[in-house]
Amino acid sequence: MDPDYDLFVAAALHGSLAAGGRALGISATMASRRIARLEQRLGAQLIHRSTRRFALTQAGERFHGELQQIQAQLHQAEVRVSGRLDTPSGPFRLSAPTSFGRLYIAPLLPEFLVRHPQVALSVDLSDGFVDLVAGRIDCAIRIASDIPSSLQSHRLGDSRRVLCAAPAYLAEAGIPRTIDDLSAHRLLAADGQMPWRLLHGHRHVVIDRPSHVRTNSSELIRELTLSGMGVALRSLWDVGDALRGGRLVRVLPECQGSSRVGIHAVHLRATIVPPAVPAFIAFLRERLDPAAWDRVDQSRRCG
Known part of the structure; x- marks a missing residue:
């Protein structure tokens, strides 16, 4: 399929031309030029141009749906062959x-x-x-x-998630006793992991704050938590060994991530x-x- 089509589908998936370009190893400038070239070739505007938000036009929505169907058919043909x-x-x-x-x-x-x-x-x-x-x-x-x-x-x-931190961090910053106490602490989350949706008893609580360190790597967040940089919401499959060994401890143990x-x-x-x-x-x-x-x-x- 035309590589410009792949770029358009990637941009629609990731919510921006720059992110779609990164997924395909293309610079934001080149991605913008290629989409403009595609629109010129098709004689239709596919994406609303705005510095604040990314949105497909009506023609773009239709074209995106048709491209997805074509890609699925190509995938099935590849399977058969x-x-x-x-x-x-x-x-x-x-x-x-x-x-x-x-x-x-x-x-x-x-x-x-x-x-x-x-x-x-x-x-x-x-x-x-x-x-x-x-x-x-x-x-x-x-x-x-x-x-x-x-x-x-x-x-x-299930992917049961708990709040946790290193003992050294809690010794320095203090132990949160309530959900509200988290506002005084450094929180750690990878891109896309905020907001935290917690279950506190029968009450649902949403925590939405910037991560103390911004990264696209969940593994880096784990290492930062272990090194005492702050409080994180982590899956037990990921930090169970650290909890068992005492390198991390539960914070607000009556809270956990959504069971969904x-x-x-x-x-x-x-x-x-x-x-x-x-x-x-x-x-x-x-x-x-x-x-x-x-x-x-x-x-x-x-x-």
């Missing part, structure tokens, strides 16, 4: 969040490939939500509360799904143990 109709074989593109992929997916991949030696695996680790159509992704691991209706979701487990957030394996809704996809999802269900992530030493709490 590659011969992935009977047994797991051929190219299999997998996407996963960086930390979860490194900790829980990567160690399992050798066993999966031994079981299915005809699979040609490629893995993308990213903390952003990858467009499965534009990225030609067969299966993605998503940690989220809601999955778009365009995707088929298979929930693998789960770990999902997702793929495009299609009449033809590559056999490697259900094989991989079944393999994850067999090998992952979500209950183990909740087995944290509850005595490691501040206060």
Whole structure:
């Protein structure tokens, strides 16, 4: 498909020309020039030009929907041609969040490939939500509360999240006793992780403050929390070992992240799904143990 079409789809997904360009390794200036060239070629304005917000025009919305359908059809054609109709074989593109992929997916991949030696695996680790159509992704691991209706979701487990901090940070900054006390503390979150939606008893609380350090890396936030930079909302699968070892302690242990957030394996809704996809999802269900992530030493709490 025309690379300018891919750029337009990426810009619509990420909410800006600059972000869409970054996803494809293109500068913001070049992205703007290429979209302008595409609009000139089509004789239609696709994007409203504004310094404050990104929005597709009516023509842009229609064109975006049609391009997504074309990309999905190309993906299915690729599946058919590659011969992935009977047994797991051929190219299999997998996407996963960086930390979860490194900790829980990567160690399992050798066993999966031994079981299915005809699979040609490629893995993308990213903390952003990858467009499965534009990225030609067969299966993605998503940690989220809601999955778009365009995707088929298979929930693998809960992603229970807790507030935590290093003992050294709390010794210096003091221990928060109430939700309101968090306003006096440094909060740490990667881009897209704010606002925090917490469950405090039966009450829902939203915390929306800038992170003390801005980064697109959730792994960096974990390291900053361990080094005593502030308070973070982290998944137990990510910090359970640090809590058990005392390198982190729970903050406001009566609070936790929304229970709606789960770990999902997702793929495009299609009449033809590559056999490697259900094989991989079944393999994850067999090998992952979500209950183990909740087995944290509850005595490691501040206060």
